Amino acid sequence: MRIKTISAGLLALALTTSCVSKKVYTDLENKYADLKKENREMADQNTALTKEKNELDLKGKDLKSQLDKAIAERDKLAADYAATKANLDNLKTSYTALEKDSSSALDANVKKNRELLAQLEAKEKALAAEKDRLDKLSAELKDRSARVDELEGKMAAQEASMVALKDKLSKALNSFTGKGLTVEHKNGKVYVSMENKLLFGSGSWTVGPEGKKAVVEVAKVLADNPDISVLIEGHTDNVPYAGGGAVTDNWDLSTKRATAIVNIIRENKAVDPKNLTAAGRSEFAPITSNETAEGKSKNRRIEIILTPKLDEISKLLNDIN
Structure with missing residues (x-):
């Protein structure tokens, strides 16, 4: 434990002595904006498809x-x-x-x-x-x-198929029950939520050994389901980031944490990188109040959102119209 603390301190010291160029920072901001836009477009597409089905029923x-x-x-x-x-x-x-x-x-x-x-x-x-x-x-x-x-x-x-995927993930991640990990199926998607206490140390985006085991199990399931789009979202509580160094604020921290999860999933070569998207949501998508320590702990999380690809259904809707 002492060795780990010293290593973390050395890493923080190295990061505080380095600078991030404006161009790199701007690129990160642009990438985040693109990812956010893509996420909205996927949500809009799902809403549009539901609306088109209702219109077909009326016709x-x-x-x-x-x-x-x-x-x-x-x-x-x-x-x-x-x-x-x-x-x-x-x-x-x-x-x-x-x-x-x-x-x-x-x-x-x-x-x-x-x-x-x-x-x-x-x-x-x-x-x-x-x-x-x-x-x-x-x-x-x-x-x-x-x-x-x-x-x-x-x-x-x-x-x-999404229900079956949820069951498969629940079975694969059963050993992490009670450790801040949940698997849920809603709105036609599967959500794997991992609290930061399972994944990261305070202010860090380095995934710990126990958290990495959980992410590796998720990657194994994704490797068997190549037709699933995967969005990894990083979330923080509302306490402003005060660590300094290579991280500027909660936006930056949540993005780095999401990217760290993507990198672990990509270690499984059977997972298609084109299916993966990383996004930082900072403090702006809480699942509970930040008024208590327990609430803050639940809000500090990674959400892996699995969405079925809608190309075939969209084509069928176009054929009907």
């Missing part, structure tokens, strides 16, 4: 309503057609009986008969046109229903 209901209306109109036309045909048959019977009457009465009856025939022909055409429209609506509804079913199936399968 499906509207098509069903149109189909029901078309069926009712078709049935009415069929009833009108039957009534008109019955009336025509009656007129034909009357026409036969009236053949012996005067030519004027006969002409009137023929004229009326022709009018009824014209009405019957018009209703037949209207009924055929309505049937065509009904067939088209039925086909469109069937196609959209199939695509919505496919979309819902993929979303359900994706949700099931």
Whole structure:
């Protein structure tokens, strides 16, 4: 323990005697802004996809309503057609009986008969046109229903895979239960939260042996799930950083801690670095109040957020539209 304290002191002394150039600092700020923007875009994309699914559900209901209306109109036309045909048959019977009457009465009856025939022909055409429209609506509804079913199936399968991923992580990290580590599934994502007491010393971004074991276990699970996007967020409490040296403030410290976790995960060569993103959130995303020491301890944490890639679902949504 004494050797570790001396090493930490020597490291702090070395850092306090070095300077970070303005360019490096500016680059770090720009990278952080880019990461923050990307994080917002991912959240917006998830919200947009949920909104598009709801809109598709509404379109499906509207098509069903149109189909029901078309069926009712078709049935009415069929009833009108039957009534008109019955009336025509009656007129034909009357026409036969009236053949012996005067030519004027006969002409009137023929004229009326022709009018009824014209009405019957018009209703037949209207009924055929309505049937065509009904067939088209039925086909469109069937196609959209199939695509919505496919979309819902993929979303359900994706949700099931995230639940399975959460269970796998919980099992892999079971030995760290009660040590400031939790695994949670919510909003279609899996969150692995590690309090700093498991990972870092005060003001440090060097991961301790016990914390490194936990991160290595997470990396093993990520290696078996290459289609997962991984966001590593560093969080601090609201106490201003006062260590000096290579760290300027809580923003800088939270970013360095997130990057330290990324570097450990990257040691597993089966994990694709393109899936990894590091971000510092400083003190601005607490999970509880900073009024107590316990609250501050919970807020000082690393969150590993696992998100399924949405490319396939987005493509299916575009195909439906």
